[in-house]
Amino acid sequence: xxxxxxxxxxxxxxxxxxxxxxxxxxxxxxxxxxxxxxxxxxxxxxxxxxxxxxxxxxxxxxxxxxxxxxxxxxxxxxxxxxxxxxxxxxxxxxxxxxxxxxxxxxxxxxxxxxxxxxxxxxxxxxxxxxxxxxxxxxxxxxxxxxxxxxxxxxxxxxxxxxxxxxxxxxxxxxxxxxxxxxxxxxxxxxxxxxxxxxxxxxxxxxxxxxxxxxxxxxxxxxxxxxxxxxxxxxxxxxxxxxxxxxxxxxxxxxxxxxxxxxxxxxxxxxxxxxxxxxxxxxxxxxxxxxxxxxxxxxxxxxxxxxxxxxxxxxxxxxxxxxxxxxxxxxxxxxxxxxxxxxxxxxxxxxxxxxxxxxxxxxxxxxxxxxxxxxxxxxxxxxxxxxxxxxxxxxxxxxxxxxxxxxxxxxxxxxxxxxxxxxxxxxxxxxxxxxxxxxxxxxxxxxxxxxxxxxxxxxxxx
Ligand code: HAM
Numbered sequence: 001x002x003x004x005x006x007x008x009x010x011x012x013x014x015x016x017x018x019x020x021x022x023x024x025x026x027x028x029x030x031x032x033x034x035x036x037x038x039x040x041x042x043x044x045x046x047x048x049x050x051x052x053x054x055x056x057x058x059x060x061x062x063x064x065x066x067x068x069x070x071x072x073x074x075x076x077x078x079x080x081x082x083x084x085x086x087x088x089x090x091x092x093x094x095x096x097x098x099x100x101x102x103x104x105x106x107x108x109x110x111x112x113x114x115x116x117x118x119x120x121x122x123x124x125x126x127x128x129x130x131x132x133x134x135x136x137x138x139x140x141x142x143x144x145x146x147x148x149x150x151x152x153x154x155x156x157x158x159x160x161x162x163x164x165x166x167x168x169x170x171x172x173x174x175x176x177x178x179x180x181x182x183x184x185x186x187x188x189x190x191x192x193x194x195x196x197x198x199x200x201x202x203x204x205x206x207x208x209x210x211x212x213x214x215x216x217x218x219x220x221x222x223x224x225x226x227x228x229x230x231x232x233x234x235x236x237x238x239x240x241x242x243x244x245x246x247x248x249x250x251x252x253x254x255x256x257x258x259x260x261x262x263x264x265x266x267x268x269x270x271x272x273x274x275x276x277x278x279x280x281x282x283x284x285x286x287x288x289x290x291x292x293x294x295x296x297x298x299x300x301x302x303x304x305x306x307x308x309x310x311x312x313x314x315x316x317x318x319x320x321x322x323x324x325x326x327x328x329x330x331x332x333x334x335x336x337x338x339x340x341x342x343x344x345x346x347x348x349x350x351x352x353x354x355x356x357x358x359x360x361x362x363x364x365x366x367x368x369x370x371x372x373x374x375x376x377x378x379x380x381x382x383x384x385x386x387x388x389x390x391x392x393x394x395x396x397x398x399x400x401x402x403x404x405x406x407x408x409x410x411x412x413x414x415x416x417x418x419x420x421x422x423x424x425x426x427x428x429x430x431x432x433x434x435x436x437x438x439x440x441x442x443x444x445x446x447x448x449x450x451x452x453x454x455x456x457x458x459x460x461x
Contacts, residue, residue, distance in 0.1 A: 043158030071141035076120035082110040088119035090297025113147035126334035137170035166341035177278030199292040200272035202264030226253035368398035371413035
């Protein structure tokens with residue numbers, strides 16, 4: 001065995017030369033001698049218990065509301081064929097062309113870590129023939145991690161979590177409004193003030209026509225010079241993406257640009273008007289944003305994003321993003337199936353929650369009511385059995401059986417803020433009794449062990 005590699009306990013640095021310690025020889029990866037620090041990769045995070053509870057809380061609220069609206073949990077693989085994302089998310093999108101973790105595996109297959117869940121859920125819907133299910137439309141709910149090799153910054157990570165909902169087989173604008181309502185209700189219950197921005201990008205043919213109009217508009221040199229270098233490239237590859245550019249020059253250039261909403265078909269417009277009417281009916285506040293197009297290829301008609309109130313929807317701010325994708329299921333080999341969905345970025349919602357209430361935000365650790373302390377070997381053994389009995393009966397109990405010192409255990413009980421500490425020592429074992437200490441008054445009394453439940457129930461009431 002060689003020397004152990006060091007573990008860096010600080011923030012990860014940009015991974016500069018780790019790969020230099022490895023060399024390829026005879027197709028085997030061989031570690032060279034000098035040990036390198038092992039750190040988290042850039043943009044990847046460990047989420048420690050104190051932080052994790054926020055995410056847990058967000059997911060539990062979101063999932064509860066989605067389930068109430070008929071969505072059922074489902075799982076998909078983290079690894080899929082590259083072509084799944086190329087065909088659905090879109091080869092030219094930033095997500096696929098720049099950010100996807102894609103590689104050739106040992107079977108020579110091009111695989112990718114999922115950068116979003118929608119394509120996998122569409123594949124799963126088609127592959128398992130879910131259009132045959134008796135309950136239609138099909139409502140899927142998914143929660144998990146995704147991977148995008150983006151430039152890391154606050155609220156933008158290379159591994160992040162989403163709660164994602166997808167509805168298959170429903171063309172009615174009620175579905176659009178209902179999905180948006182669910183997102184609104186989730187953020188409202190979490191106490192996060194967010195505004196819905198909404199737009200209609202029409203159907204595929206409208207989009208193509210409009211893209212031509214936009215390209216035409218930018219042929220005018222006076223507006224073209226205002227475009228950033230990146231947006232000039234976008235105009236060639238994916239003209240609609242220029243619309244949601246954050247570049248100041250581009251935004252100026254867009255001031256006189258033709259608006260998508262004026263170039264969509266009558267059917268698409270009627271659909272959109274209905275969605276807005278339902279939102280009014282449900283009392284969901286929204287803002288029309290003619291420049292909202294979303295960065296994924298599959299959308300048509302309604303697209304929307306929830307941004308924290310007062311923020312303009314810069315890409316790190318968006319909390320929920322989604323829309324319709326009526327053509328995707330068929331494009332991926334399924335039957336023609338109208339569909340729509342959204343994804344909530346758990347990490348970003350957590351950031352907002354913590355901003356609001358840094359220490360005390362709703363998701364408290366499961367606070368125990370009772371601490372079970374023990375002193376001596378026989379007492380420890382009895383306490384371990386008793387603890388399990390209490391747990392199964394539904395009492396919230398804490399313990400620290402690895403400690404022998406009673407003072408340490410009482411200090412811990414104090415810190416946890418429990419109401420009662422139950423103490424088993426050698427004497428209590430001999431007499432078949434138990435000590436109950438009221439942590440507020442500091443009074444302690446001995447009880448017959450057989451009466452323990454009666455007494456704790458009385459005191460916890
Ligand atoms: P998206 O806009 O790419 O849409 O992502 C949805 C949400 O995921 C964003 O609004 C944001 O909160 C979060 N998110 C995205 N990238 C990151 C990141 N690098 N770090 C942290 N959070 C991030 C989709 O993924 C679509 N699949 C949504 C959808 C479902 N459309 C229809 N169905």
